[in-house]
Amino acid sequence: MEKPATIIDIAKALNISPSTVSRALNNHPSISSQTKEQVNELANKLNYHPNLTARNLLKKKSGIIGVVVPEITSYFFSTVITGIQDVVSSVGYKLIISQTNENFDEEKKLIHEMAQMRVEGLLVSPSFNTQGFEHLEDARKAGIPVVLFDRDIPGFESSKVFVDVYDGAYQAVKYLIEAGCQRIAHIAGPEHIPTFQERMSAYQNALKDYNRELYPELIIKSTGFSAEDGVEACEHLLSQSFDALFCVNDAVAIGAMHVLREKGYKIPEDISVIGYDDEPYSCYFSPGLTTIWQPVYDMGMLSSKILLDTITKEKQTIRKEILKPELVLRQSSVPLN
Amino acid sequence: MEKPATIIDIAKALNISPSTVSRALNNHPSISSQTKEQVNELANKLNYHPNLTARNLLKKKSGIIGVVVPEITSYFFSTVITGIQDVVSSVGYKLIISQTNENFDEEKKLIHEMAQMRVEGLLVSPSFNTQGFEHLEDARKAGIPVVLFDRDIPGFESSKVFVDVYDGAYQAVKYLIEAGCQRIAHIAGPEHIPTFQERMSAYQNALKDYNRELYPELIIKSTGFSAEDGVEACEHLLSQSFDALFCVNDAVAIGAMHVLREKGYKIPEDISVIGYDDEPYSCYFSPGLTTIWQPVYDMGMLSSKILLDTITKEKQTIRKEILKPELVLRQSSVPLN
Numbered sequence: 001m002e003k004p005a006t007i008i009d010i011a012k013a014l015n016i017s018p019s020t021v022s023r024a025l026n027n028h029p030s031i032s033s034q035t036k037e038q039v040n041e042l043a044n045k046l047n048y049h050p051n052l053t054a055r056n057l058l059k060k061k062s063g064i065i066g067v068v069v070p071e072i073t074s075y076f077f078s079t080v081i082t083g084i085q086d087v088v089s090s091v092g093y094k095l096i097i098s099q100t101n102e103n104f105d106e107e108k109k110l111i112h113e114m115a116q117m118r119v120e121g122l123l124v125s126p127s128f129n130t131q132g133f134e135h136l137e138d139a140r141k142a143g144i145p146v147v148l149f150d151r152d153i154p155g156f157e158s159s160k161v162f163v164d165v166y167d168g169a170y171q172a173v174k175y176l177i178e179a180g181c182q183r184i185a186h187i188a189g190p191e192h193i194p195t196f197q198e199r200m201s202a203y204q205n206a207l208k209d210y211n212r213e214l215y216p217e218l219i220i221k222s223t224g225f226s227a228e229d230g231v232e233a234c235e236h237l238l239s240q241s242f243d244a245l246f247c248v249n250d251a252v253a254i255g256a257m258h259v260l261r262e263k264g265y266k267i268p269e270d271i272s273v274i275g276y277d278d279e280p281y282s283c284y285f286s287p288g289l290t291t292i293w294q295p296v297y298d299m300g301m302l303s304s305k306i307l308l309d310t311i312t313k314e315k316q317t318i319r320k321e322i323l324k325p326e327l328v329l330r331q332s333s334v335p336l337n
Numbered sequence: 338m339e340k341p342a343t344i345i346d347i348a349k350a351l352n353i354s355p356s357t358v359s360r361a362l363n364n365h366p367s368i369s370s371q372t373k374e375q376v377n378e379l380a381n382k383l384n385y386h387p388n389l390t391a392r393n394l395l396k397k398k399s400g401i402i403g404v405v406v407p408e409i410t411s412y413f414f415s416t417v418i419t420g421i422q423d424v425v426s427s428v429g430y431k432l433i434i435s436q437t438n439e440n441f442d443e444e445k446k447l448i449h450e451m452a453q454m455r456v457e458g459l460l461v462s463p464s465f466n467t468q469g470f471e472h473l474e475d476a477r478k479a480g481i482p483v484v485l486f487d488r489d490i491p492g493f494e495s496s497k498v499f500v501d502v503y504d505g506a507y508q509a510v511k512y513l514i515e516a517g518c519q520r521i522a523h524i525a526g527p528e529h530i531p532t533f534q535e536r537m538s539a540y541q542n543a544l545k546d547y548n549r550e551l552y553p554e555l556i557i558k559s560t561g562f563s564a565e566d567g568v569e570a571c572e573h574l575l576s577q578s579f580d581a582l583f584c585v586n587d588a589v590a591i592g593a594m595h596v597l598r599e600k601g602y603k604i605p606e607d608i609s610v611i612g613y614d615d616e617p618y619s620c621y622f623s624p625g626l627t628t629i630w631q632p633v634y635d636m637g638m639l640s641s642k643i644l645l646d647t648i649t650k651e652k653q654t655i656r657k658e659i660l661k662p663e664l665v666l667r668q669s670s671v672p673l674n
Contacts, residue, residue: 047478064450072434073415082410085436089443094450096433097409099422106426113401113431117454141384227621251618258621281588281618284564284595 010042065307066114067097068107068124075279076296077125080149083300084123091308093120102127108135115139121307125150128193145310149303151194159310159319161303165195168292168325169202172246172274175290175327177210179334181244181272185218187233187256189225189248196225196248199276203246218242222252230255238263243271244333250275250282250291257285257332272333287331294325347379402644403451404434405444405461412616413633414462417486420637421460428645430457439464445472452476458644462487465530482647486640488531496647496656498640502532505629505662506539509583509611512627512664514547516671518581518609522555524570524593526562526585533562533585536613540583555579559589567592575600580608581670587612587619587628594622594669609670624668632660 007025011018016035024031024039042048065088069077081097088095096119100107107127112135114122122144124136133156136146140158148160176184186203189196200219207214217240220233230252237245238259245260247253253275257267265271267287275282278293306319329335344362348355353372361368361376379385402425406414418434425432433456437444444464449472451459459481461473470493473483477495484496513521523540526533537556544551554577559570567589574582575596582597584590590612594604602608604624612619615630643656666672 047475072409073419078410078415085438089438094435094447096435098431098433101422101426110431138384227618254618254621258623261623281564281591284591285621286595286598286623 006048009046010039010048013042013046014038062118062120063092064094064096064117064119065304066117066119066122067095068110068114068122069097069099070102070125070127071099072097076150076277076294079296080125080300080303083297083302084304085300087301087304087308093308100127102129104129104131111135111139115142115144119144121311122146123303123307124148126153145307147303147307147310149299157318159303159306159317161299161306161321161323163294163296163299163323163325165294165325166198166202168276168294168327169199169246170206171325171327172276172290172292173203173206174210175329175336176244176246176272176274176333177206177212179272179336181334183215183218183240183242184212184244184246185237185240185242186220187230187237187245187247187252188219188221189252190223191221199248215240222248225249225252227251227255227258231259234259245271245273247273247275250277250279250289253289253291253332254282254285257289267332268334274333278328283330285332290330290333291328292325293328295323299323343385346383347376347385350379350383351375399455399457400429401431401433401454401456402641403454403456403459404432405447405451405459406434406436407439407462407464408436409434413487413614413631416633417462417637417640420634420639421641422637424638424641424645430645437464439466441466441468448472448476452479452481456481458648459483460640460644461485463490482644484640484644484647486636494655496640496643496654498636498643498658498660500631500633500636500660500662502631502662503535503539505613505631505664506536506583507543508662508664509613509627509629510540510543511547512666512670512673513581513583513609513611514543514549516609516673518671520552520555520577520579521549521581521583522557522574522577522579524567524574524582524584524589525556525558526589527560528558536585552577559585562586562589564588564592564595568596571596582608582610584610584612587614587616587626590626590628590669591619591622594626604669605671611670615665620667622669627667627670628665629662630665631662636660 007018007021011021021039024036025043067081067084072078072081085095098110100110104127107130122139124146130153133153136156140146146158148158150162152160188200204214220237222229222233225248234256245256247256253273257273260267260271267273275289275291278291282289282291302321310317344355344358348358357368358376361373362380404418404421409415409418422432435447437447441464444467459476461483467490470490473493477483486498489497525537541551557570557574559566562585571593582593584593590610594610597604597608604610612626612628615628619626619628639658647654
């Protein structure tokens with residue numbers, strides 16, 4: 001491969017000093033327009049890529065926002081990113097995205113590297129294994145504002161945008177109670193994931209608040225949260241009697257409905273099913289899946305708006321926003337009387 | 338916000354020259370270990386972020402691979418990216434990802450910026466509106482190898498990894514013919530998208546090759562390729578008589594099946610349906626959707642392996658790989674006799 005051209009190559013070729021080349025490339029007023037023209041022409045010809053970081057230090061702008069998320073392949077995070085992209089692109093910023101795969105070390109490295117690239121701001125959803133926030137403080141001390149979204153790091157003082165996960169789960173279970181369901185089962189997600197813990201607490205508290213008995217045998221803690229995990233969990237649950245099923249997410253609900261249909265149960269006549277997320281296909285199942293819609297796109301939009309405000313106003317204002325989810329009624333749950 | 342510390346701040350504080358600081362930070366042999374220690378200690382304390390690009394020019398490594406894709410929110414591209422990430426992470430590289438939203442200008446800017454960050458290589462799936470390849474040649478001339486995947490730019494000489502889209506569509510239609518279907522309809526995607534054009538050509542050629550009549554009224558050109566577009570297209574199609582439906586992708590097939598079920602058609606007894614993509618939920622519909630599985634994850638893995646080979650061997654070897662899709666039979670299509 002060819003070596004990239006440097007300022008020194010250009011300087012030698014034009015018989016001028018490297019600092020003259022540098023100032024010419026940065027449009028410095030002390031350099032004649034003739035020299036600037038010569039330098040820029042040769043830079044283009046030699047395919048010289050300016051040292052972005054150095055130039056950014058002069059300009060104090062990189063025009064880049066960094067996004068660090070656990071993963072980008074789920075409907076959830078890809079929709080947040082779409083919201084971010086739409087806001088950020090509209091004001092001419094570029095987005096670079098990296099995924100931590102729920103690995104804290106990876107998260108630290110990625111934040112560090114993005115700081116080195118001098119991103120103008122960071123939008124971060126920390127991994128489940130993130131402990132402490134020194135890595136984010138480091139970025140902030142280097143002048144890079146940080147907005148957290150979806151997941152919190154308690155004690156880290158920054159703008160934060162979350163969805164009220166507890167409220168969504170509570171709405172779902174409250175609906176099933178009010179619709180007259182007596183034995184409401186729950187397929188929970190892996191215990192170490194705070195979002196899923198909140199959904200479980202909301203399920204338990206809704207039952208308590210409405211003076212319903214909590215049947216421990218009706219709670220299945222799944223080891224994952226895919227449709228396949230829903231199939232497995234629901235097969236275990238079939239030894240119990242229940243007339244409603246609140247699933248930790250739509251994927252699990254879709255797997256569970258598959259099992260229930262195969263076993264000849266009628267949804268919702270025999271068993272009502274509610275999911276969580278309102279994924280794009282959830283309305284196309286038969287019956288359509290009742291679920292919780294979350295303002296995920298809005299979360300991306302709002303996080304990036306707050307970040308851009310912080311960048312452009314050059315003062316660190318801290319905002320905490322909690323967005324409300326909504327129950328979307330379809331045919332998989334019995335209607336209210 | 339605090340200003341980031343510079344080499345000059347560190348030099349002033351320690352009463353040494355900036356070039357000494359720079360050499361100390363880069364572990365230059367001419368600098369005493371005592372000075373190196375002092376400099377590094379203060380750099381940590383002041384939260385100094387080294388100029389990555391300058392340091393990379395010395396080291397000639399950034400450890401970063403750039404990925405530029407039309408979008409990251411579809412199952413297709415997010416799965417390719419997972420394949421890329423798995424390979425690249427395993428050898429300690431970091432990934433930064435950007436989406437063009439099918440905008441050629443955006444693509445040019447993103448490629449340029451990634452080159453400025455001195456990514457060590459680029460994995461690119463060009464936008465539908467990309468014309469020419471000067472932007473990619475520029476990156477390559479700057480010493481950054483490029484591998485194209487999924488979509489081609491004819492004339493651009495680089496390693497390329499594609500899936501044989503035509504073959505997948507041909508397999509689907511051939512199956513329907515061999516299963517005895519007489520009037521096979523097609524919901525096609527938007528005409529300007531080459532991938533969808535190929536699926537349409539395969540549909541037409543399979544009918545020709547098997548001496549079946551082509552009924553123009555059984556082809557609906559949809560303006561989009563979502564489940565909603567499938568609903569709309571299928572409603573138009575209902576005025577025609579047909580016993581099989583090949584859809585441009587799973588999303589469209591899911592929308593179409595929804596309409597057919599609502600109108601009381603039995604799938605596959607009245608109408609066989611085949612999709613394309615094998616999305617994660619396609620097996621959970623009732624009936625499960627027959628579709629074309631594409632080695633999308635493998636495409637990501639292979640593209641990044643080829644790129645890493647080029648980077649580490651420091652010679653530009655050109656490989657062109659075409660991966661084969663497979664027909665996945667489920668219950669939405671009639672069985673072969």
